[in-house]
Amino acid sequence: xxxxxxxxxxxxxxxxxxxxxxxxxxxxxxxxxxxxxxxxxxxxxxxxxxxxxxxxxxxxxxxxxxxxxxxxxxxxxxxxxxxxxxxxxxxxxxxxxxxxxxxxxxxxxxxxxxxxxxxxxxxxxxxxxxxxxxxxxxxxxxxxxxxxxxxxxxxxxxxxxxxxxxxxxxxxxxxxxxxxxxxxxxxxxxxxxxxxxxxxxxxxxxxxxxxxxxxxxxxxxxxxxxxxxxxxxxxxxxxxxxxxxxxxxxxxxxxxxxxxxxxxxxxxxxxxxxxxxxxxxxxxxxxxxxxxxxxxxxxxxxxxxxx
Numbered sequence: 486x487x488x489x490x491x492x493x494x495x496x497x498x499x500x501x502x503x504x505x506x507x508x509x510x511x512x513x514x515x516x517x518x519x520x521x522x523x524x525x526x527x528x529x530x531x532x533x534x535x536x537x538x539x540x541x542x543x544x545x546x547x548x549x550x551x552x553x554x555x556x557x558x559x560x561x562x563x564x565x566x567x568x569x570x571x572x573x574x575x576x577x578x579x580x581x582x583x584x585x586x587x588x589x590x591x592x593x594x595x596x597x598x599x600x601x602x603x604x605x606x607x608x609x610x611x612x613x614x615x616x617x618x619x620x621x622x623x624x625x626x627x628x629x630x631x632x633x634x635x636x637x638x639x640x641x642x643x644x645x646x647x648x649x650x651x652x653x654x655x656x657x658x659x660x661x662x663x664x665x666x667x668x669x670x671x672x673x674x675x676x677x678x679x680x681x682x683x684x685x686x687x688x689x690x691x692x693x694x695x696x697x698x699x700x701x702x703x704x705x706x707x708x709x710x711x712x713x714x715x716x717x718x719x720x721x722x723x724x725x726x727x728x729x730x731x732x733x734x735x736x737x738x739x740x741x742x743x744x745x746x747x748x749x750x751x752x753x754x755x756x757x758x759x760x761x762x763x764x765x766x767x768x769x770x771x772x773x774x775x776x777x778x779x780x781x782x783x784x785x786x787x788x789x790x791x792x
Contacts, residue, residue, distance in 0.1 A: 524571040526585035529617045532769040551763045578603030579614035619685035663777035671784045679732035679741040680704035722747045728787035754783035
């Protein structure tokens, strides 16, 4: 999928109102019927917001198609109307979905709670935007969404606390457990990847990501990787310096496809991740658990005595 870097510069000066889950000074929360109306730019954050809100939140995600790229998304008038009517807006930030920030700025509200994930977790512009692959960031976002729900609907604060406990301790128990399993069993294992989307997960699990950062960033941002980086990766694969290769199948450029083919030919297990919920309609944990189990299977195969 082609990255449209220009759109970032076009809206770089647009500040999302409230920046990080705030309402304007002196503004009161909007009146509602006990159901907080939420808009999430992407469905991975929308899935968590839905689970945390339960029967007291009505969540709409704008990016829902597994084949859509949030970098390239062209918002519609319907999207603008949804944001205008929302009591809470969740965007990823860090240059990942600048169109959402632009819509928010064009539809300001003194009472809407605007949550920008990148700002919340302290990732500056130019940093890695794929925060949903960092389990610590996921916990932080869950806590913030819960706090925002309680701010907007204080009468149901106890309900939202219960939802949070259920999501963290039951619904995401396997997700956190699989991440810990990889860290316990495979920390230090050298791996390769197609782009920076995998970097937060590699760090969280202790895997040794050997692919040059400049290559990871170039593919993520739609740039042209250097010949030197390509040669480095070719050698890593040819000499089996990496045990597993992970690629984003929603952004399989010709360079990435060539690396996947070479890895398979060299007997290196290959597994995939995606940017948005896959399949469509999956929950955050169903999506992540499936990918983590596939990664574990690849690592197990790669590190078995027979490999």
